[in-house]
Amino acid sequence: MQNNILIIDTSTEYCLISLKMNNIIYNKIQYSPCSHIKYIIKLLNNLLKENNITLSQLNLLGYNLGPGNFTSLRIGIAVIESISYIFNTPKIGVSHLMILAEQSWKITNIRNVISIIKCNKNLLYFSIYKRNYKGLWIGKKSECLLNYNDCLKKIILLQGKFALISNIDSHIKNNIQKNLNKNLQIIFLKKKISSSEDIITIISNFILNKKKIKKYYKINYIKNLFY
Structure with a gap:
């Protein structure tokens, strides 16, 4: 059962982090155009501290795969992949x-x-x-x-x-x-600003339907141009 879910979305000029614990969702949001790297760790640490939980207690990670802002998107993905690698926590990437x-x-x-x-x-x-x-x-x-x-x-x-x-x-x-x-x-x-809670809904339905979690998720580059 996925009790503690952490979500990160840095696909836009906002840095969004959400934590789902005991069916309650807690959010942090910061307007941070071109400065996600300045805020993301601080927001994450504050969110975990306020809810008395550590990274090792997370059961599942979710994140926006894009498309989105080129640099900021990769900052959020890098944080998720680092947590997943260090603590062996499964992760699910979702298309914007x-x-x-x-x-x-x-x-x-x-x-x-x-x-x-x-x-x-x-x-x-x-x-x-x-x-x-x-x-x-x-x-x-x-x-x-x-x-x-x-x-x-x-x-x-x-x-x-x-x-x-x-x-x-x-x-x-x-x-x-x-x-x-x-x-x-x-x-x-x-389009609304926040999408973190929507990612939680998507991956919760994913788990509920017993879909297989991939080990790797590619960043959602959409380069094909159809005429």
């Missing part, structure tokens, strides 16, 4: 796009979710996830890197009811709304 799908589900209860994260001014990280009745998200293979026009083309071909969660600009959202077909309904959501 899947985390967004979980955020969306908690708000809308819509099982079909389009997750989008801005990569740069020309490209978007894109995925379509579906939550099955066991609480697991299916859609990792849909993750790709698209330009804005191809993203729109993929969306307008869909049918059914979807939630779309993202940090895209309003003019892109308006362009999608203008081109919706009559068989497609989309509920638009803005």
Whole structure:
């Protein structure tokens, strides 16, 4: 049984650390653009000290695999991998796009979710996830890197009811709304800051469904560009 779960997410300009103990979640968050390395150990130590727990007492580690900010993402992953190596603690990495799908589900209860994260001014990280009745998200293979026009083309071909969660600009959202077909309904959501608790939910469902924990998780580079 996974009693004590530590989560780290440094994929954005925020440094997020969460600890789940006895079904209660404790959080630390610090706005730290370009300075995650300055805060992460302090936040971690404070969180453990306040809850009277040591690293050796952790049963499971979870973290955001990306995509995300290049340097900050690796800082959080390095901390998780170090703890895992020293204390032989199992770890589970979760895609940032899947985390967004979980955020969306908690708000809308819509099982079909389009997750989008801005990569740069020309490209978007894109995925379509579906939550099955066991609480697991299916859609990792849909993750790709698209330009804005191809993203729109993929969306307008869909049918059914979807939630779309993202940090895209309003003019892109308006362009999608203008081109919706009559068989497609989309509920638009803005990406939230925090995702640590969503990672806890994902990996808890993972454990509940007795999924095998990998020994190694690759950073979620999404380099493929589909046209």
